[in-house]
Amino acid sequence: xxxxxxxxxxxxxxxxxxxxxxxxxxxxxxxxxxxxxxxxxxxxxxxxxxxxxxxxxxxxxxxxxxxxxxxxxxxxxxxxxxxxxxxxxxxxxxxxxxxxxxxxxxxxxxxxxxxxxxxxxxxxxxxxxxxxxxxxxxxxxxxxxxxxxxxxxxxxxxxxxxxxxxxxxxxxxxxxxxxxxxxxxxxxxxxxxxxxxxxxxxxxxxxxxxxxxxxxxxxxxxxxxxxxxxxxxxxxxxxxxxxxxxxxxxxxxxxx
Amino acid sequence: xxxxxxxxxxxxxxxxxxxxxxxxxxxxxxxxxxxxxxxxxxxxxxxxxxxxxxxxxxxxxxxxxxxxxxxxxxxxxxxxxxxxxxxxxxxxxxxxxxxxxxxxxxxxxxxxxxxxxxxxxxxxxxxxxxxxxxxxxxxxxxxxxxxxxxxxxxxxxxxxxxxxxxxxxxxxxxxxxxxxxxxxxxxxxxxxxxxxxxxxxxxxxxxxxxxxxxxxxxxxxxxxxxxxxxxxxxxxxxxxxxxxxxxxxxxxxxxxxxxxxxxxxxxxxxxxxxxxxxxxxxxxxxxxxxxxxxxxxxxxxxxxxxxxxxxxxxxxxxxxxxxxxxxxxxxxxxxxxxxxxxxxx
Numbered sequence: 001x002x003x004x005x006x007x008x009x010x011x012x013x014x015x016x017x018x019x020x021x022x023x024x025x026x027x028x029x030x031x032x033x034x035x036x037x038x039x040x041x042x043x044x045x046x047x048x049x050x051x052x053x054x055x056x057x058x059x060x061x062x063x064x065x066x067x068x069x070x071x072x073x074x075x076x077x078x079x080x081x082x083x084x085x086x087x088x089x090x091x092x093x094x095x096x097x098x099x100x101x102x103x104x105x106x107x108x109x110x111x112x113x114x115x116x117x118x119x120x121x122x123x124x125x126x127x128x129x130x131x132x133x134x135x136x137x138x139x140x141x142x143x144x145x146x147x148x149x150x151x152x153x154x155x156x157x158x159x160x161x162x163x164x165x166x167x168x169x170x171x172x173x174x175x176x177x178x179x180x181x182x183x184x185x186x187x188x189x190x191x192x193x194x195x196x197x198x199x200x201x202x203x204x205x206x207x208x209x210x211x212x213x214x215x216x217x218x219x220x221x222x223x224x225x226x227x228x229x230x231x232x233x234x235x236x237x238x239x240x241x242x243x244x245x246x247x248x249x250x251x252x253x254x255x256x
Numbered sequence: 257x258x259x260x261x262x263x264x265x266x267x268x269x270x271x272x273x274x275x276x277x278x279x280x281x282x283x284x285x286x287x288x289x290x291x292x293x294x295x296x297x298x299x300x301x302x303x304x305x306x307x308x309x310x311x312x313x314x315x316x317x318x319x320x321x322x323x324x325x326x327x328x329x330x331x332x333x334x335x336x337x338x339x340x341x342x343x344x345x346x347x348x349x350x351x352x353x354x355x356x357x358x359x360x361x362x363x364x365x366x367x368x369x370x371x372x373x374x375x376x377x378x379x380x381x382x383x384x385x386x387x388x389x390x391x392x393x394x395x396x397x398x399x400x401x402x403x404x405x406x407x408x409x410x411x412x413x414x415x416x417x418x419x420x421x422x423x424x425x426x427x428x429x430x431x432x433x434x435x436x437x438x439x440x441x442x443x444x445x446x447x448x449x450x451x452x453x454x455x456x457x458x459x460x461x462x463x464x465x466x467x468x469x470x471x472x473x474x475x476x477x478x479x480x481x482x483x484x485x486x487x488x489x490x491x492x493x494x495x496x497x498x499x500x501x502x503x504x505x506x507x508x509x510x511x512x513x514x515x516x517x518x519x520x521x522x523x524x525x526x527x528x529x530x531x532x533x534x535x536x537x538x539x540x541x542x543x544x545x546x547x548x549x550x551x552x553x554x555x556x557x558x559x560x561x562x563x564x565x566x567x568x569x570x571x572x573x574x575x576x577x578x579x580x581x582x583x584x585x586x587x588x589x590x591x592x593x594x595x596x597x598x599x600x601x
Contacts (some may be wrong), residue, residue, distance in 0.1 A: 046490070049493065050493070051493045071493070071496045071498050074496065075496030076496075078494065079494065082491050084488060085487070085491070086488070087486055088350050089347075089486050090536060091483070091542070095540070095541070099483060100495070102483075103495055107480065135541075148491070
């Protein structure tokens with residue numbers, strides 16, 4: 001499910017973040033959101049997940065106003081993998097992943113066969129089945145990140161929102177999860193909106209990139225059009241060389 | 257490990273065992289005391305009363321029905337209320353060291369009680385101590401919620417804990433002042449603060465039952481949301497929880513439970529902190545099971561403690577002192593065992 005944002009203004013107490021941005025995030029694509037620290041990436045995600053409300057402007061999800069969804073409906077459509085994830089209580093990995101099914105369950109009804117299956121699939125896909133009975137408090141940062149990822153997959157969303165979801169992961173798991181998500185985009189029409197820092201990973205897996213700087217859209221479009229040396233300089237003030245890599249058949253960036 | 261997971265998969269069994277244990281302990285403690293009565297007589301008296309028959313043995317009936325059972329039920333209900341409240345506070349504040357008193361509920365109740373004692377002695381005799389304690393606790397909750405809400409991170413864990421500490425500190429100073437001003441009559445206040453179930457009536461038991469059961473039902477209803485809130489506000493919101501509203505409802509329910517418990521029995525520490533910690537290794541962290549199991553375990557624990565001080569010790573010790581004396585060292589043990597292996601982060 002895609003989003004349409006119209007004239008969004010948002011500010012915290014006295015600090016303006018967005019002053020009238022409009023953009024369209026198309027359905028069934030892998031979108032990368034890039035920009036320097038503090039440029040408003042996470043705030044943008046908070047707005048589209050409904051965690052924060054814009055002061056003015058409209059956000060449409062699948063053509064319907066975001067305010068018209070109740071929290072439960074929204075949770076069936078959109079899943080979020082947040083940036084900060086710490087749990088102080090000894091839930092097992094299995095319990096945490098099953099929490100992704102809560103929005104689909106009645107308040108007191110237990111998980112059914114389909115829920116169990118989705119949870120097992122999500123754990124297998126993220127490679128955490130082996131420690132499904134361990135407590136999340138005992139896991140390393142990267143392992144915990146995969147548990148949260150599995151929880152979002154188990155939620156079976158139409159739109160998956162990732163806030164630097166690969167930050168703590170080793171390269172094998174990063175590539176594994178990126179490929180998994182990209183496949184679901186291609187085969188199941190999943191929409192993915194991923195805030196990330198690694199330009200090369202974004203270039204390789206995303207189809208469309210959104211560069212944000214100081215709450216403004218610096219560039220937005222297909223990777224081949226917007227991933228250029230001038231855009232990178234404009235957004236990050238870093239000189240770079242963008243080239244086409246023959247081995248992985250996509251654009252890559254080296255920083256000079 | 258496999259043995260542990262075997263138990264965890266059946267928290268229902270744990271709840272059942274605790275329920276039976278509670279029934280047993282109630283009968284047992286009704287038989288114990290200065291006058292030792294046979295268990296059968298306890299059952300007979302309860303049977304008589306339930307069917308409205310005349311007492312076969314008037315003395316035994318009076319001891320069991322009018323003296324011991326109200327106290328027993330009050331102790332069990334207060335234990336249950338404090339434990340469920342403890343689970344909820346730890347869950348909402350995302351802090352395993354939180355307890356029902358973290359937001360200053362106990363200080364508020366204590367201040368209310370002190371005011372009642374103080375003016376009872378000088379100006380308005382007949383002021384109900386329990387009622388004033390309850391009012392003090394509710395007002396404290398209101399102030400803490402007012403202080404911690406409103407800003408961007410409304411009712412966030414940090415905001416709530418800080419507001420609670422500030423308000424409790426002010427109230428403690430107030431309590432000290434009242435103690436000082438009360439002069440030699442200070443002992444009444446001090447005894448109340450140490451907590452006791454002595455001379456509880458059916459009214460006390462009924463009142464605490466009403467509040468605790470309503471509070472517990474509300475908390476159980478939001479059990480899943482409490483689980484989700486442990487994952488952080490953003491994650492909980494993305495899983496369909498109205499975080500701010502749910503937190504407010506749960507805080508109010510848990511605080512009112514704690515408030516009525518304190519008003520009835522004085523300040524009984526460590527139950528609300530300890531019981532959730534004892535139960536987590538047994539049934540896991542899932543609040544949907546942790547709450548009912550802690551409810552039963554708290555009831556059993558506080559009833560045992562009260563029976564111990566009433567019937568076993570040569571002279572009665574204030575229950576708050578006893579729970580702190582036993583609970584404190586025990587908590588050190590639990591704390592050391594649970595956290596020592598996990599600081600590798």
